Amino acid sequence: MKASFATAGALLVGCGQRGCATTAAVPRETRRVDVVVVGAGLSGLMTAREMLKGGVGSVLVLEARQRVGGLTVSQPIADGIVVDGGGQWVGDAHTRILALAKELGVETTESYASGVTVFYFNGVRMAGTGQVFDGVRMPGTGQIFTLGERDELRQVRQQLTDMAAELPIDAPWDAPRATVYDELSVFNWLRDHTRFEGVRQTINYAINFTFGAKPEDLSLLCFLVAIRGCGGLEKLLATSDAQDRSFMGGSQRLSLKMAEELGDRVILGAPVRRIVDDPGGPLRVETDHLVVEASRVVVAMMPADTRRIRFEPRLPKLRRGLARNWTGAPDYKVHVAYKTPFWRDLQLSGTVIADSSVVDFVFDSSPSDGSAGVLLAFGAGEELPSDVRSRRDAVTAALATYFGDEALTPTHFVEMDWMSEEWSTGCASPLKPQVLSVYGRALRAPVGRIHWAGTETSSVWNGFMEGAVRSGERVASEVIAALREGGMAVPVKAPESAPG
Numbered sequence: 001m002k003a004s005f006a007t008a009g010a011l012l013v014g015c016g017q018r019g020c021a022t023t024a025a026v027p028r029e030t031r032r033v034d035v036v037v038v039g040a041g042l043s044g045l046m047t048a049r050e051m052l053k054g055g056v057g058s059v060l061v062l063e064a065r066q067r068v069g070g071l072t073v074s075q076p077i078a079d080g081i082v083v084d085g086g087g088q089w090v091g092d093a094h095t096r097i098l099a100l101a102k103e104l105g106v107e108t109t110e111s112y113a114s115g116v117t118v119f120y121f122n123g124v125r126m127a128g129t130g131q132v133f134d135g136v137r138m139p140g141t142g143q144i145f146t147l148g149e150r151d152e153l154r155q156v157r158q159q160l161t162d163m164a165a166e167l168p169i170d171a172p173w174d175a176p177r178a179t180v181y182d183e184l185s186v187f188n189w190l191r192d193h194t195r196f197e198g199v200r201q202t203i204n205y206a207i208n209f210t211f212g213a214k215p216e217d218l219s220l221l222c223f224l225v226a227i228r229g230c231g232g233l234e235k236l237l238a239t240s241d242a243q244d245r246s247f248m249g250g251s252q253r254l255s256l257k258m259a260e261e262l263g264d265r266v267i268l269g270a271p272v273r274r275i276v277d278d279p280g281g282p283l284r285v286e287t288d289h290l291v292v293e294a295s296r297v298v299v300a301m302m303p304a305d306t307r308r309i310r311f312e313p314r315l316p317k318l319r320r321g322l323a324r325n326w327t328g329a330p331d332y333k334v335h336v337a338y339k340t341p342f343w344r345d346l347q348l349s350g351t352v353i354a355d356s357s358v359v360d361f362v363f364d365s366s367p368s369d370g371s372a373g374v375l376l377a378f379g380a381g382e383e384l385p386s387d388v389r390s391r392r393d394a395v396t397a398a399l400a401t402y403f404g405d406e407a408l409t410p411t412h413f414v415e416m417d418w419m420s421e422e423w424s425t426g427c428a429s430p431l432k433p434q435v436l437s438v439y440g441r442a443l444r445a446p447v448g449r450i451h452w453a454g455t456e457t458s459s460v461w462n463g464f465m466e467g468a469v470r471s472g473e474r475v476a477s478e479v480i481a482a483l484r485e486g487g488m489a490v491p492v493k494a495p496e497s498a499p500g
Ligand SMILES: Cc1cc2nc3c(=O)[nH]c(=O)nc-3n(C[C@H](O)[C@H](O)[C@H](O)COP(=O)(O)OP(=O)(O)OC[C@H]3O[C@@H](n4cnc5c(N)ncnc54)[C@H](O)[C@@H]3O)c2cc1C
Pocket: 038, 039, 040, 041, 042, 043, 044, 062, 063, 064, 065, 068, 069, 070, 071, 072, 085, 086, 087, 088, 089, 090, 270, 271, 272, 273, 300, 301, 302, 305, 308, 309, 331, 332, 333, 418, 423, 424, 426, 427, 453, 454, 455, 456, 463, 464, 465, 466, 468
């Protein structure tokens, strides 16, 4: 989202499993493998896992950070309680990541959903039941939505879902109206298709929450593609489909477990600087200390992150344009722990939607055994103080406005500022007009022996952990097919013979 300070108090969890090398090896050592994966986020690790399952002989994962997990990171907050500094929630629709979690033995825990939501707009605090973005209250006025406003909100949501449904899921940029949609921002479209300010604001809050962006900066096509990938706006916003549970011990555990399986096939602290795909020789992937020769490489990260890698020869114009114009929105997530989830006694769910310049969204993130209360707050950014002490005071003061004075005395406070992360350009991808329709077809198309993974490349649930897992599955099949086509014998292996 919008915070702009260095993270003073962020706690990061290292790889911490046996066999996971902590730094790159001897300077300029040269190794040879079948496939190199760049990036040990969910998508990269899933790619490596699926390729080994699919019979690829040798795979190496190169990760810039000293930990795996990318945009998922578990942060210890108190007495054995761990919170998610990045990707957190999943729901019924996230079938692939839930299947992966089952295989890895990572259990889920349900989000707390009882009680009422607090709405805080223009200094007025209200409590209401209902879904988060269904316009139960009229933001900004304290008035309940009129019937007319409710009707319009329903119509607008349906209209966006219908428009999205017409897009070809794997190639939305080829839709007859793609260019038209991509010339418009969501702001412009809403201006022309709504009468009520409250309706516009409700959609705006949904966009802020999902993309960390303003509707002025978001292409209508980009919004529709996200809606299409989730199967409708209702699904994108409904807690039951996308947000009703999280992983016990944090979602980074999925990556840690995959990395453990992969063992010394994962090298940490190894930022890839250059990829040379000279048709006359082997593909070369270079870090500061290691050169890996391979038949194929999978780059598993947000297109904007690939700007840090030098490709030789230069990538095609379309692919360069995609990376150059890709927008990543950073976010600031803070968890505040209390002795008990005291807001539940007040019949509050812990959910807040606010127009505050400090904390604009809050959720109950307490451990399921009720041993403590934990509130997850998303920082609104611009007005957050630059030192951690003042930030903590500002955040707890905002929470006190929503939940009462008990919120002023937390036991623990832990934050994660993604803007200060060297290896992640952003948490979400609010693309501006004229990016997807112009460059979108380069998103998944392999370039020579270079393939692309990352949640953004998924047609389904792109931007979510589910999309990352699906992209790993998709690219692994793509690479295996390419290797076979190139004459490499890739035997079909039974799933049981997966890495280990
Ligand atoms: C604050 C926040 C909240 C979120 N909430 C949710 C949620 O509730 N539910 C949900 O489903 N999703 C959520 N997400 C999104 C989800 O976390 C991501 O979609 C997913 O984790 C992306 O995985 P990935 O593998 O595609 O990319 P990444 O996790 O970004 O992995 C890319 C990897 O590449 C590495 N890398 C980058 N450059 C190089 C280089 N040159 N050399 C080597 N390695 C490199 C990076 O260090 C990183 O490890 C959230 C994300 C954030 C940050």
